[in-house]
Amino acid sequence: MARRALRWTHRSHGDYVRASVLVVVPDRRAFVGYLQVQAHRLRTPPKVSFSLVYRHERILGLDVEPGHFHRNLMRESVNATHWQVWPKMDAEADTRKLTYGQWFSEFLKRAKISYHYPLASPPHGIQLGLDLK
Amino acid sequence: MKVDAAHIRDAVRALVDAKETNLGIEVMLPVAYPDGDMVTVIVEKSGGGFVVHDSSFGAMRVTATGLRLSQSFVAKSKELAARYNCSFINGRVSLLTTTHGLPMAIALVANASRAIADQATETRRHTDVEFRNEVADRLKAVVGPRVRENEEVRGKSGRLYRVPAIVLDVAQSKPEHFVATVTSRASVLNHFAEFYDLSDAYSDVRNDAVYDEYADIRKEDLLLLGRVCELIAFNQTKIRFAGMFDNAQKATP
Secondary structure, three states: OEOOOOOOEOOOOOOEEEEEEEEEEOOEEEEEEEEEEEEEOOOOOOOEEEEEEEOOEEEEEEEEOOOOOEOOOOOOOEOOOEEEEOOOOOEEEOOOOOOHHHHHHHHHHHHOOOOOOOOOOOOOOOOOOOOOO | OOOOHHHHHHHHHOOOEEEEEOOEEEEEEEEEOOOOEEEEEEEEEEOOEEEEEOOOHHHHHHHOOOOOOOHHHHHHHHHHHHHOOOEEEOOEEEEEEOOOOHHHHHHHHHHHHHHHHHHHHOOOOOOHHHHHHHHHHHHHHHHHHHEEEEEEEEOOOOOEEEEEEEEEOOOOOOEEEEEEEEOOHHHHHHHHHHHHHHHHHOOOOEEEEEEOOOOOOOHHHHHHHOOOOEEEEHHHHHHHHHHHOHHHOOOOO
16 A cells, blocks of 8 residues: 655656655565656656566566667567566556556556555646746 | 578667657667666757757666665766766766767767666665564564564663664563664674674673675675674574574563
């Protein structure tokens, strides 16, 4: 279960925003990980990655519109939205066109994470510097 | 099938692609990460020349594993990027170039971006908190409520130490073992001082240190620590704990 709501930050990296929240297995203190979401602020279509991280290993990943190829050793190459599951890390293509909220739900479902907080979509684009008159 | 230079050239060229996006021209290159992802760089017009950059795609790989772009990480990344004549600013690797220098600039930025992202694949170690929790859980599995976590204890010098786990005797009246956790070389000298000080104040209590065998702890560090405590590698804890404690019985709560 997630311990709090995701909050976006772009400290140290202006091109993308990141949100991370602790996930725990109730009554099993050794099983503590992170639900991590990253979204590029500029790219269209939006590039978003979802990660379940345990001891700095990305054990489940979902890359939406990744903007790069993934070459599977034993299968075809993937140049679109894909899932990766540790330890094999072969990309499993997912051709559905979903919104951010829908991809988020799909990830929670596959990672078996319960998340009971409001969902805030990642900011996209650069903040306008408007002068006050 | 005969494999000759022409076949290999064509096969490698097939790993290259370029397409226009709102970021510029995205170039996918035959530079691969261990998990099969390929490196992408972006080419944008800049004045009379071009800027080639990775749009922070390399940094995104790092932070996707839970690591942060700390000051030390940024400093090391700047150094790595500079080896490829690139800059690393605000998470982005970039290089200004002319039309003539564009192909080489693409290769340099791709390699710099990959080198920075590869810092995330260095040996994974337990975080301190996870390690302490797991050691405490393994102790509790053997001796149950005899374990006290994160208690403050005063050494002979008067200094206070927070001991990750204290195992009490069967009657739960006094400490029997002080159990520390060692997850890095940097903490070895502190633990040496701690156990040296505690030994003088609590001569009847046995000192144990569980260390992470995948950390940067060297043989000489273990030899030093071994002079003041019993050393237990983490993967040996289940066997060692089972044999260590008086009667190995859980006290009645």
